[in-house]
Amino acid sequence: MAAQSWLERLRGAKKTAVVQDDGSEMVEEHEVSNDQLMVRKWRQKSQLGSRGPWQVEVGETFPGAVGSLEQQLIQESSSNPIFTRKDTKTSFQWRIRNLPYPKNVYSATIDPDQRCCIVRTSNKKYYKKFNIPDMDRCSLPLDSSALSFTHANNTLIITYKKPTEILQLEQEVLQELKKVKVAEDGDVDCKTQ
Incomplete structure (x- = not known):
């Protein structure tokens, strides 16, 4: 049933x-x-x-299924920093949870040669290097003035303002997605083997 x-x-x-x-x-x-x-x-x-x-x-990435053998044998500490990307309409945004230090300890910079963002703490407790694949796919240069960050509730939020070229591309993609026919109930023929 x-x-x-x-x-x-x-x-x-x-x-x-x-x-x-x-x-x-x-x-x-x-x-x-x-x-x-x-x-x-x-x-x-x-x-x-x-x-x-x-x-x-x-x-967000989610760990293996509950009860899986891998999860039972070894598991990450729940207090480790967790790095995820969650964009907004106007910016790329990354959240790093479980970072308890005050805001003045953090710095976020752009490395134009390696085409990446770097987050570090002055107390040398955290260091993270990451790229922005959307910018790489469009071969756009990284702009230091577009990068900012804030810290609240043990979470560091890094924001990179999307350039006009990315905003235009995303609008074109959305227009294409709206043209896709959505399968309605009964449109899909499922045959058993």
């Missing part, structure tokens, strides 16, 4: 797929009510042709 209910829910879900010739896969999840990007993740085929693990670019 429960399997039938799940199958009905699956058939009623909205689905889309695009397959690329190079074997790479990208999945994006958007909030329907405001077109906000919630998750973007990529995976590539390995040299032997198997599918590699998902690499999350935007959104």
Whole structure:
């Protein structure tokens, strides 16, 4: 009975797929009510042709399934810093949770040669280097004046204001997504093997 209910829910879900010739896969999840990007993740085929693990670019990564053997044997400390990206309409934004130091200890800078952002503390307790894949894909230079940060509730929030070129590109992508036909109930033919 429960399997039938799940199958009905699956058939009623909205689905889309695009397959690329190079074997790479990208999945994006958007909030329907405001077109906000919630998750973007990529995976590539390995040299032997198997599918590699998902690499999350935007959104949160979640540890293995509850009760999995890997989780029972070894587990990260819950007090370790947690680095995630969650964009807004006008900026790229990263959150680093579990950083208890005062705001004046942190610095956020741009390294134009390595095309990355660097977050560090003056007390040498935290250091993180990360790039902005969207800027790399568009071959846009990084601008130090677009980078800022704030700290509250043990969370460091780093913000990089999106340049006009990225905002225009995102609008074009949203227009393309709105053209995609959404599968309605009964449009999908599921045949058992």
